[in-house]
Every structure is written in structure tokens, then in C-alpha cells.
Amino acid sequence: MISRYMSSPIPDVRVEILLFDQECVVETDSNGYFEKDFIFNEPLAVSGWHKVRYKVLDKIVEEQEELEVEGEVYIHRNGEARYGVISDVDDTILISHATKVLSKLRLILTKNSKTRLPFTGVAAFYNALHQGADRSIQNPVFYVSSSEWNLYDFLEDFCEVRNIPKGPFLLQDLKTSLWKLITSGGGNHYHKLEKIKHLMSTFDDLPFILIGDSGQRDSLLYAEITRQFPERVKAIYIRDVSKSKKDEKVNAIARELLEHNVEMLLVTDTEEAARHAYDNGLISREEMLYVVEETRGQSQRPASLVGQLVESEDNNEKGG
Incomplete structure (x- = not known):
């Protein structure tokens, strides 16, 4: 948890985004964020989660391996949910x-x-x-x-x-x-x-x-x-x-x-x-x-999952 707050943002890095058949390159801002709006000429077949790929194009560290990951984006079509x-x-x-x-x-x-x-x-x-x-x-x-x-x-x-x-x-x-x-x-x-x-x-x-x-x-x-x-x-x-x-x-x-x-x-x-x-x-x-x-x-559970595990082990020992 401490390491999450001791991390450093990486600005000015180019990232390639591939969503369906659209591809674009964005650049991270001072906080390491990037954002992109995609416009489609045709509506998608169904609402829900869709795959998207991200690839870092710039060198950040020495001997850097290829940095490419798959993520998901949520896309909603009108009329496909009650609320x-x-x-x-x-x-x-x-x-x-x-x-x-x-x-x-x-x-x-x-x-x-x-x-x-x-x-x-x-x-x-x-x-x-x-x-x-x-x-x-x-x-x-x-x-x-x-x-x-x-x-x-x-x-x-x-x-x-x-x-x-x-x-x-x-x-x-x-x-x-x-x-x-x-x-x-x-x-x-x-x-x-x-x-x-x-x-x-x-x-x-x-x-x-x-x-x-x-x-x-x-x-x-x-x-x-x-x-x-x-x-x-x-x-x-x-x-x-x-x-x-x-x-x-x-x-x-x-x-x-x-x-x-x-x-x-x-x-x-x-x-x-x-x-x-x-x-x-x-x-x-x-x-x-x-x-x-x-x-x-x-509502009958112990105060933590650790407590649940300990209780389970105790019950197993009693049963044995």
C-alpha cells in the first residue's frame, strides 16, 4: 500500500491505443494520464465490456521490453438498460x-x-x-x-x-x-x-x-x-x-x-x-x-477474513 503512494507519474510518453478497428496515439500528461474520445460511424452490436489494447511507444528505462497490455472499456447503447x-x-x-x-x-x-x-x-x-x-x-x-x-x-x-x-x-x-x-x-x-x-x-x-x-x-x-x-x-x-x-x-x-x-x-x-x-x-x-x-x-461472520480462516481451521481441527 505504501508503494502505491510512493509511485511517480511518467509524463510525455506516447501510448498507442487500438479499439476495434480504430488506432490512435496519445501522450501522457503531467500526472501520467491519457484520454481519448473515439467516434464510430455505426453503433456497436451490444452494450458491455470490450477489449482495448495499449502499447507504450517511448523508451522509459534501459533495456526496456515491449510494454503492451490488454484492457477493457465499457460502452453503452441507448435502450439496453432500465437504469x-x-x-x-x-x-x-x-x-x-x-x-x-x-x-x-x-x-x-x-x-x-x-x-x-x-x-x-x-x-x-x-x-x-x-x-x-x-x-x-x-x-x-x-x-x-x-x-x-x-x-x-x-x-x-x-x-x-x-x-x-x-x-x-x-x-x-x-x-x-x-x-x-x-x-x-x-x-x-x-x-x-x-x-x-x-x-x-x-x-x-x-x-x-x-x-x-x-x-x-x-x-x-x-x-x-x-x-x-x-x-x-x-x-x-x-x-x-x-x-x-x-x-x-x-x-x-x-x-x-x-x-x-x-x-x-x-x-x-x-x-x-x-x-x-x-x-x-x-x-x-x-x-x-x-x-x-x-x-x-x-452478519454472523468474524470481524475479518483472517478471522474466518482461523475459525475454519479450528473447526477442521475439532472435526479431525
Whole structure:
């Protein structure tokens, strides 16, 4: 984890991109990023994930081998989803203690993508939303977080290990110091507002479900999105991870949003969100019941995956 924040960006490097039959060359900026818009004359056959290849054209180190990798991009066709999902990460899907500096730092420095835990029922609920009520099409899931790009590979691995649906991550700019590690995920979080507005504008055929937590400013940001994009928000779920004083503010915002016919629910667990989603035709009854089962089953787990492994070994020894 420390090495992620001690990395150095590599500017002014040419990268060749090959997407379908289109090829182009871009150059990395001062942060090592590159970006390219592709325009196609014909629509793609189907929405979803598509292969893309990247090749570094310039020499970065002595005796450099060829640097070429395959990645994926998500492309959406209008009319091929009922809604999209926009979710926060820290203390929404991933237990992070984002508002408690020492607890957060302990988790960052002592756990990895396989030993960090999601909240109970998250995988089942997000897969239910991804599948929708009739499973005929898949709804896209986007993750908008105050975490930095330094953590991208960690977050990608975490979702894969925990069977949380794959989706594009929109994160904060790369940070390159140990101090930035300590303050990871901080700031005023309004960059998330801009990224969500970008998603709303880019996927202008989709309404969205917004999911966050009460520990930071998600309820305020989502309320602003609802005001700016009326009739585009189907529901808002806020996980209750804070003290009652913040709960009062969230509930006050929720009452205001009823004027826009949007329900913002402050939920204590994933089961509560799933039941509401089923009642509003967003997921199937079968998937809702599976979320309930997973939420209740996982509520009995130890505090960490390491604890689960130790418990499993103990049970095996007793059985032997």
C-alpha cells in the first residue's frame, strides 16, 4: 500500500491505443494520464465490456521490453438498460471507517483486497440491481469515490474477490506522498458531484439509482444531482454509518426530495434497501430474498477474513 503512494507519474510518453478497428496515439500528461474520445460511424452490436489494447511507444528505462497490455472499456447503447447505478465506495460497499483517521489508516496498512470486508449483503444487492427485475438486460454500475487512482488496482481486485459487479471507477487524482496516504479519501468531495453530472450527461437515456453513506456528504451531493436532473433519479440509498446528529440532516434532506418524487432512504443494512428496491420494481423477488439471506448470513461472520480462516481451521481441527 505504501508503494502505491510512493509511485511517480511518467509524463510525455506516447501510448498507442487500438479499439476495434480504430488506432490512435496519445501522450501522457503531467500526472501520467491519457484520454481519448473515439467516434464510430455505426453503433456497436451490444452494450458491455470490450477489449482495448495499449502499447507504450517511448523508451522509459534501459533495456526496456515491449510494454503492451490488454484492457477493457465499457460502452453503452441507448435502450439496453432500465437504469444505471452510481455508488460510492468507502463505507458504502467497503468497510473503511472513512471518518476515523486512525481506524482507516490501520485498515489501509494492515489489510489487502482479500482481507478487507464489504458490508453484509452488498454483493447480492449490487448483482440484483445489475440484473434488474427481469434479467433480460444488464444495468451498468459505476463507482464514484474520493479514493485516489493509486487505489484503482486494489478496488478492482476487491470487487472481483467479493463478487461485486464490475464497473468503471471514477476516482480522485493520483497522489504521490506518504502524507497523502494518511489523508486518502479526504477533501470536500465535490469532485464526485462533477463526475456524477458527467455520467448523467453521457448516459442521457438512463435514470439512476444513487447509493452512498451518511459518514460524509453523499446525501447533500445526491440531493443536488436530483435538483439538477429532475426525473432522472429513481431512488437514493444512504447507508447509516454515523451518529444520530447526521441522521437528522439526512432525514431532513429526504423530506425535501419527496417534492421531486424521489425517495432517499437512510438504511441500517442492505436488506432494508433490497426490500424497498423490490417493492418499487427494481429487482426481482428471488434476488431480494437472496439479498436477505446473504445479509443475515454474513452478519454472523468474524470481524475479518483472517478471522474466518482461523475459525475454519479450528473447526477442521475439532472435526479431525
